[in-house]
Amino acid sequence: MRTHTNDRLKGTLDLLVLRILASQGRMHGYGITLRIEQISGNVLRLEEGSLYPALHRMTQAGWLKPEWGASESNRRARYYSITAAGRRQLTEETREWSQLTEAVARVLSLA
Amino acid sequence: MSWINRISNLFRRNQVDDELEEELQFHLDARTRDNLRAGMNAKAALHDARRRVGNATLAKERAHEVNIVMSIETAGRDLRYALRSLRKSPGFTLVAVLTLALGIGANTAVFSIVDAALLRPLPYRNAHRLVMIAQRLPKELVPAFDTYREFEEWNRHSSSFETMAAATWARDAGAILSWHGTKQEILAVPATVNFFSMLDVRAAQGRTFEAADLNSACTVVLAHSFWQKRLGSAPDWIGKSLTLDDRACTIVGVMPKDFSFYPKQTEVWTLITPGSRFIDKPWDMPVLAFGLLKPGVSRLAAQGELASIQSRIIAESPGFAAMKLEPVLEDLQSEFTWLTGRNLRRGLLILFAVVGFVLLIACVNVANLLLGRATGRQKEFGVRAALGAGQSRLIRQMLTESTVLSLFGGGLGILLAILCVRYVTTKEAMQLPPGNPISVNWEALVFMLVIAVLTGLLFGVVPAWKASRLDLNEVLKQSTHAASRAASSHRTSRNLVVAEIALSLIVLVAAGLLIQSMIRLTNAPLGYERDGLLSSDIHLPPSSYPQPEDSMRFWDRLELKLASLPGVRGVAFAPSLFSGGGTGPVTIAGAGSSSRVVSASDSQPVSNEYFRVTGIPLLQGREFSGVDRSNSLPVAVVNEAFAREFFPKETAIGQRIKLGEPDSREPWLTIVGVAGDVSRPTLFEGYSRDPSVYRPLRQAPEGSLSIFVRTAGSPRAVEPEVGPAVATVDSNLPIPTVQTVSESLAWFTAEPRFRAELFSLFSALALLLAAVGIYGVLSQRVAQRTHEIGIRVALGARRDDLLKMIVGEGLRLTLMGIATGIAGSLALTRFLSGMLYGVTSTDPLTVAAVSFLLLLVALLACYLPARRAMRLDPLIALRCE
Numbered sequence: 001m002r003t004h005t006n007d008r009l010k011g012t013l014d015l016l017v018l019r020i021l022a023s024q025g026r027m028h029g030y031g032i033t034l035r036i037e038q039i040s041g042n043v044l045r046l047e048e049g050s051l052y053p054a055l056h057r058m059t060q061a062g063w064l065k066p067e068w069g070a071s072e073s074n075r076r077a078r079y080y081s082i083t084a085a086g087r088r089q090l091t092e093e094t095r096e097w098s099q100l101t102e103a104v105a106r107v108l109s110l111a
Numbered sequence: 112m113s114w115i116n117r118i119s120n121l122f123r124r125n126q127v128d129d130e131l132e133e134e135l136q137f138h139l140d141a142r143t144r145d146n147l148r149a150g151m152n153a154k155a156a157l158h159d160a161r162r163r164v165g166n167a168t169l170a171k172e173r174a175h176e177v178n179i180v181m182s183i184e185t186a187g188r189d190l191r192y193a194l195r196s197l198r199k200s201p202g203f204t205l206v207a208v209l210t211l212a213l214g215i216g217a218n219t220a221v222f223s224i225v226d227a228a229l230l231r232p233l234p235y236r237n238a239h240r241l242v243m244i245a246q247r248l249p250k251e252l253v254p255a256f257d258t259y260r261e262f263e264e265w266n267r268h269s270s271s272f273e274t275m276a277a278a279t280w281a282r283d284a285g286a287i288l289s290w291h292g293t294k295q296e297i298l299a300v301p302a303t304v305n306f307f308s309m310l311d312v313r314a315a316q317g318r319t320f321e322a323a324d325l326n327s328a329c330t331v332v333l334a335h336s337f338w339q340k341r342l343g344s345a346p347d348w349i350g351k352s353l354t355l356d357d358r359a360c361t362i363v364g365v366m367p368k369d370f371s372f373y374p375k376q377t378e379v380w381t382l383i384t385p386g387s388r389f390i391d392k393p394w395d396m397p398v399l400a401f402g403l404l405k406p407g408v409s410r411l412a413a414q415g416e417l418a419s420i421q422s423r424i425i426a427e428s429p430g431f432a433a434m435k436l437e438p439v440l441e442d443l444q445s446e447f448t449w450l451t452g453r454n455l456r457r458g459l460l461i462l463f464a465v466v467g468f469v470l471l472i473a474c475v476n477v478a479n480l481l482l483g484r485a486t487g488r489q490k491e492f493g494v495r496a497a498l499g500a501g502q503s504r505l506i507r508q509m510l511t512e513s514t515v516l517s518l519f520g521g522g523l524g525i526l527l528a529i530l531c532v533r534y535v536t537t538k539e540a541m542q543l544p545p546g547n548p549i550s551v552n553w554e555a556l557v558f559m560l561v562i563a564v565l566t567g568l569l570f571g572v573v574p575a576w577k578a579s580r581l582d583l584n585e586v587l588k589q590s591t592h593a594a595s596r597a598a599s600s601h602r603t604s605r606n607l608v609v610a611e612i613a614l615s616l617i618v619l620v621a622a623g624l625l626i627q628s629m630i631r632l633t634n635a636p637l638g639y640e641r642d643g644l645l646s647s648d649i650h651l652p653p654s655s656y657p658q659p660e661d662s663m664r665f666w667d668r669l670e671l672k673l674a675s676l677p678g679v680r681g682v683a684f685a686p687s688l689f690s691g692g693g694t695g696p697v698t699i700a701g702a703g704s705s706s707r708v709v710s711a712s713d714s715q716p717v718s719n720e721y722f723r724v725t726g727i728p729l730l731q732g733r734e735f736s737g738v739d740r741s742n743s744l745p746v747a748v749v750n751e752a753f754a755r756e757f758f759p760k761e762t763a764i765g766q767r768i769k770l771g772e773p774d775s776r777e778p779w780l781t782i783v784g785v786a787g788d789v790s791r792p793t794l795f796e797g798y799s800r801d802p803s804v805y806r807p808l809r810q811a812p813e814g815s816l817s818i819f820v821r822t823a824g825s826p827r828a829v830e831p832e833v834g835p836a837v838a839t840v841d842s843n844l845p846i847p848t849v850q851t852v853s854e855s856l857a858w859f860t861a862e863p864r865f866r867a868e869l870f871s872l873f874s875a876l877a878l879l880l881a882a883v884g885i886y887g888v889l890s891q892r893v894a895q896r897t898h899e900i901g902i903r904v905a906l907g908a909r910r911d912d913l914l915k916m917i918v919g920e921g922l923r924l925t926l927m928g929i930a931t932g933i934a935g936s937l938a939l940t941r942f943l944s945g946m947l948y949g950v951t952s953t954d955p956l957t958v959a960a961v962s963f964l965l966l967l968v969a970l971l972a973c974y975l976p977a978r979r980a981m982r983l984d985p986l987i988a989l990r991c992e
Contacts, residue, residue: 029134030141048142049164052134073144077137078130 013054015097018063018090021082026069028077029055055080063089139164185504189511196512203484204516206883207477211520211566213876214473216527217466219551219559223532225459226554227547233444234369234547236311237403240273241443242410244400244417246436255436256281256397259389260428261421262303265400265438268420271413272402274309277383278302280374281397286381287652287845289354290341294845296650297337297378299355301389301398304382307332309403310372314364317349320382321363329360330382335368337378355381357654371545373450394428401443410440433696433772447544452862454796454946455544461942462866465621465873468614470566472877475611476884478570481513482604483891485578492578505579506572513571514564521563525551528559541865573603601895604888605924612928613935615874615881616965620936622867622874623957624943624950629867631949633860635798638789639688640726643822646855647833647847648687651814655843659812665840666718666808666816672836673820678829681821683724684808685717688817688852689792689859697804699757700767700779709757714747714770714804716811722748722786724821732764732784735807745810747780753802754785770804780806792859797948818847826851863946882968889921890976897983904985914977921973928969929962 020035021027027035032055033048058064063086071077082090139160146156197204232238244265245254262277269275278300286299307319314332324330331353333342342348352359360381371377383389389396404413417438425432441449448456485492492505529551535541536549543549656662666684673682696708719735721727730751739746747768754763763782771777786805790798808816818837822829833849893900900913940952950957 028137030138033138048138049135052131052138055134056131071137071141073141075137075140076133078134 012097013050014058014063015090015093017051017054017058018082018086018093021064021080022087022090026079026081028069028071028079030077032080058086061085061089135164185507186511189508190515192508193512193515197515200484203480204519207480207516208519208523210473210476210880210883211517211563212523212527213880214466214470214524215517215521215559215563215566216524216531217873217876218463218470218562219521219524219528219555220531220535221459221463221466222558223528223551223555224535224541224543224549225463226552226558227549228448228459228544229444229456231547231554233447235443238444239442240404240406241310242402242404242413242440243443243446244402244438244440245446247439248434248436254439257400257438258394258428258431259383259396259398260393260424261438262398262400263393264420264424265417269402269413269416271405271408271416273405274305275400275402276303276306276309277398277400278306278372278380279396279398280377286355286379287357288341289357294843296845297355298374298376299331299379299381300372300374300377301383301387302380306380306401309401312366312370315367316346317362317364319364319366320380324363324382325384327361328384328386329355329358330363330384331355331360331379332364332366333362333379334377335366335370338365341378353379355379356652369548371548373447373545375451375545394431402440410442414438414440429772444544444546447546451542451544454862454866455542457942457945458862458866461621461946462869464942465618465870468618469873469877469880470562472611472614472618472880472884474566474570475607475614476880476887477513477516478573479604479607479611479884479887481509481571481574482577482607483887485509485574486601486891486895489578502579506575509575509578510568510571513575514567517563517567517570518560520566521559524563525556525559528555542862573607577603601892604891608885608888608924609928609931611881611884612925612965612969613932615877616929616932616961617936617939618870618874618877619961619965620932620940620958621943622870623961624940624947624952624954625863625867625870627950627954627957628947629860629863632796632863635790635949637688637798638727638787638800641852641856643824643826644725644852645818645820645822645826645830645833645849646688646852647818647837647849649816649818649837649844649847651844653814655841656814662814663809663812669818669837669840670718672840673818673833676829676832676836678823679820680823681720681724683718683721683819683821684816685721685725685805685819686715686813686816688725688789688819689855696772698769698771698773698775700769706773708772709802714806714811716808716813716816717805718808721805721819724819726821727789728787730785730787731762732782734784735805739807739809741809741812743810745778745780746783746807748784748786748805749782750786750800750803750805751788752800753804756802768804780804792856796863796946819852863948866946878965878968881965882972885921885925885969886972886975888924889917889973890979892920893917893976893980896980900980900983901985901987904983910981913981917977917980918970918973921969921977925966925969925973929965932965933958933962 016036017032020032020039024035029051033051055064055066059066059080063083064080065083066078066080068076069079139157142160142163143156146159147153151159233241235241244257246257247254256279257277259277262275266275266277279302280298280300285296287294288297302320304320304322304325307314313319315335317332319332320330333348338344338348348362349364350362352361354360389398402413404410417440421438445456452458495505496502532549532551535543651662651665656665670682670684673679696710698706698708700706717735719737719739722729722734729748731754732748735746735748749763749768757763758766763785766782767779768782769775769777769779788800789803790800793799818833820826820829820833830849830851834846837844837847903913904910936958937953944952
């Protein structure tokens, strides 16, 4: 399942999720949603339904480790944390992302 | 939040999806809570939460569906899901599968028969070039035999054929087999030497006829069934001999089990040899010619050639020349079908149409069931749609489900078809043409698969389309009120009920017409009293009875013998009551020399007691009696039809007629009496009352006649005595088969009867399915309106009004269906007209009776749900979700 790496939007979502989990530790899906809104200053509005299939996919890929726990309101919620493979993927995606942005920036400055 | 709960139903079996659902629910709850905290009202908070979750998964799924691997995966998933959801409602699945099995099974069975009888070519080589050559009067439908003379001439001079052969099952077909000291008549078909080689069939043991056999006195080839039943399948019969007609006949071969030719009951084929009667008296020997046309020669061209050859020799026989018969070529397969049953082809096709109708009704029923189920599952679909299943995805899911249903139905239907076909072939319930054996073969299997998939799509597509066109908001919002929902799917199911009633009506009308026709055919007055009358055919071999006096002496002694039996009221001898004889020329003496020649039946020699014994009324004049001796004035009795047609103004009594042309040497006969007409079964499932002439047996002795015995009590008591009585008069005669006249008539009504029975069966099936359909739709409707009914009752609606409301709705549907059905049946039943006797294809009584029956059944199907509605407790109804 490497197809999504060429898919910028999905790649971006993966990158964001991995980045957030790498810095924040364990979070549930709703928490991740709020964090993305917060750090992007509401610029990146996620279609929230799409987050969960992505989480599932990243779990399947071994980047995330899910576990059930109690939420702030004491309800059962599913928490995700990043795995070692996930950190490697984060490095890789971050590098790809910077290469891309760098390339775009060059094209833009040339034009 | 009941819809969230429904999700868990949907995904109960799937751990991953289960967890996803819980996550989603948590997400929605958390977002809603935060929205509430932010100051939104409850509704807006929930709405916003849902909006944000959005439809992203839909886009994801669509993107994936481009991938072909994905769609195979999807198909597999759809299949698993379909199986799971069918397993969850076993009642529905069972009813649907059984309904479809009946429909598909009946269709597959009828297809197997149609395929073998009409579609598949005969199992002979070059079957498409094989023809049968018969003769026909201009403008007459019934073909006649050729004569051996004509065949000889065609065979010698025609250049249209690769091979020609002849065979015959005409009047003298049959031979007397001497077997372990008794004599039995068997069906022996004389054939020419190249009969088998023309068909290119080989014997299973030994060989078929060869040119060398023409030098032996008598050679036979055995049918497999004869070898099996009479000879006990012993392997060493080749080269041995059988005694047929007191001659030793060498067995050269046994045909394979699958080989058959017309007539299917043939037991042996005997070789026509140069020393036989065929060669000696070729004009007297009726045969049928068969030929393998040369490639590229048309039937019409060959027919013309045969006609011209015939015209060169016809003058040899003035009798035949006068008949002006013309040779006609028909392809062998259609001739087989025609010979087997005059209406067989059309009957089979109509039967096919009828089972098609039954399948349609079954489809409509299952579509209704699916619609009802879909209405119940709207929330499930809503949730699936909310989770991103696209419309096409939902339709595919539904269609997978319906196709799985119909394939199960088809599987079960195959079993049903095999049973049906086995019944038809082993019980010989149906006369089927020779040639291809009937079996549920690969073609039938493919046919079944195709119709199973087609019906799956047919009954699945409407419910699927309906289910997929959901207004998501509507569906998800509904939590309690069921009354308004699915108005459109209800409209669809009402239309389906109308269609179902209409289809059933058409099938019922057809069955009604056939049953009536069959009853009229069976009970038609025949012109004689058939009850308590036994008959049996006797053929006196010319070798033992060379002179007319010899056979006369035999009849006299037999009469004495039979009349002395207890329980016998009278005995007579005459030709069969069922065959009218030919249409030979009759000369009527006119005033002066103005005699005229008319066409009437051949004369029937009858014994003196004949009219009294059979109960044919004598209308004028006298019967034959002891005064009519061989040397007294030649007399005749004519029937009413004869008198009316040829002596319309004057009395027939005292008129003189001559059988044959004016210059023939036949004696002039004086008419002494007029008898009532006899209805003789025709080949076309009707009766004819043709002009006929009777002569006293003593003045026209005959060796082949039927015995008629009028019994005082039950004919069964006398029946076993007749055969031994014949044996005491001449122990060399084969023991004749004795039957009541009604029994012998049974062959004639067998096919119409079987057809009527089949149609009754299918129409009963259609009626049952329609009743289930109406009941299903109305009771679903009542269930959906439970809430509404509760409100009505609470507001004071009387139970009568409720009854009227529910039954009224059903009644409206039924009447619409009946009206549509009547229109349809008027358009379609005319295809039956050739098979009806004594009833028109638009018989208003039948249509009315059938409509009434349907109405009754429909009312019953309406009443049950209505009663349930009436008994509803308004409190429970109001609370009911």
